[in-house]
Amino acid sequence: MKHLPALSLFAAAVGFGFFASPVSAEEITLYSHRHYESDDILFKKFTEKTGIEVNVVKASADELIERLKAEGENSKADILITADAGRLQRAKAAGLLQSVDSKTLSDRIPANLRDTDSQWFGFTMRARILAYAKDRVKADELSTYEALAEPAWKARVLARSSSNIYNQSLLASVVAAQGKDKAREWAKGVRGNMSRPPQGSDRDQMRAVAAGLGDVAIVNTYYVGLLLTSEDEKDRKVAESLGIFFPNQDGRGAHVNVSGGGVTKASKNKEGAIKFLEFLCSDEAQASFPKSTFEYPVVESVEWAEMQKKWGEFKADELNLSKLGELNETAVEVFNEAGWE
Numbered sequence: 001m002k003h004l005p006a007l008s009l010f011a012a013a014v015g016f017g018f019f020a021s022p023v024s025a026e027e028i029t030l031y032s033h034r035h036y037e038s039d040d041i042l043f044k045k046f047t048e049k050t051g052i053e054v055n056v057v058k059a060s061a062d063e064l065i066e067r068l069k070a071e072g073e074n075s076k077a078d079i080l081i082t083a084d085a086g087r088l089q090r091a092k093a094a095g096l097l098q099s100v101d102s103k104t105l106s107d108r109i110p111a112n113l114r115d116t117d118s119q120w121f122g123f124t125m126r127a128r129i130l131a132y133a134k135d136r137v138k139a140d141e142l143s144t145y146e147a148l149a150e151p152a153w154k155a156r157v158l159a160r161s162s163s164n165i166y167n168q169s170l171l172a173s174v175v176a177a178q179g180k181d182k183a184r185e186w187a188k189g190v191r192g193n194m195s196r197p198p199q200g201s202d203r204d205q206m207r208a209v210a211a212g213l214g215d216v217a218i219v220n221t222y223y224v225g226l227l228l229t230s231e232d233e234k235d236r237k238v239a240e241s242l243g244i245f246f247p248n249q250d251g252r253g254a255h256v257n258v259s260g261g262g263v264t265k266a267s268k269n270k271e272g273a274i275k276f277l278e279f280l281c282s283d284e285a286q287a288s289f290p291k292s293t294f295e296y297p298v299v300e301s302v303e304w305a306e307m308q309k310k311w312g313e314f315k316a317d318e319l320n321l322s323k324l325g326e327l328n329e330t331a332v333e334v335f336n337e338a339g340w341e
Ligand SMILES: [Fe+2]
Pocket: 083, 220
């Protein structure tokens, strides 16, 4: 009974709106697989601009997807952010995302870099390219992903495991272009040409090329940038010893993928979430990615980093990235059949 007066006072205060503004500060919660400090700086800018607070929960994409499934409608997440369209498609297939209608998003993001049902949108792009030993390989010996399966590359190729989504998406793009049987032959051929069993990260493949353990590695572009600007002098030397080659330039183009995000089905602040995705496509946010993480902007008018300009313009495979997710299971199956562990 002692508490009654205090409670009534509280009720009166709420009634008069004393607590209205601080208590109802608008916020959104991101479930993010990305782990860049530069993202946090960007999120702060969004808050300064809009007054919307950004809470970030970081974990691996698979963990976040499992968590969203377990939380269902009670999830606090408004947005899921992951690297690789394959994972975004997994979240879509599990019914964890919702379609959003935003002219800004559909005008600024090329159609192949966003979901056909507007459930996810790419906001940075990367290409899966060949990094080669400049002292042992000439650029004109390289041509296509397909050519890596040829006898000329016996015991010279380095790549990470097939459990990695980047390789699964690359293989999905080969399935889309060539069909399952040819893709299987290709995966078998490349695996047969590897100079060691698949292991390690993209960065490790480049370190292995520099150490002479192989001549050509399959890696994402931004890892080259991250090595070139590394605090570790050894890694900078590794990157400096490598040439960068964009495959399939006379054909379908180099395989590209995105980091992207979508609004969760459980979102309690869809409007705020859309504002956030639109902010990620603003000139300001887009211009920050090439400089900080060496990812390409998805908005074509935005300037590239000097390093990216040096690597040069390239033709990108225009396959809609939704396909990568749709063909993910096939790709995993083909890798197993081909013996690429
Ligand atoms: Fe990565």
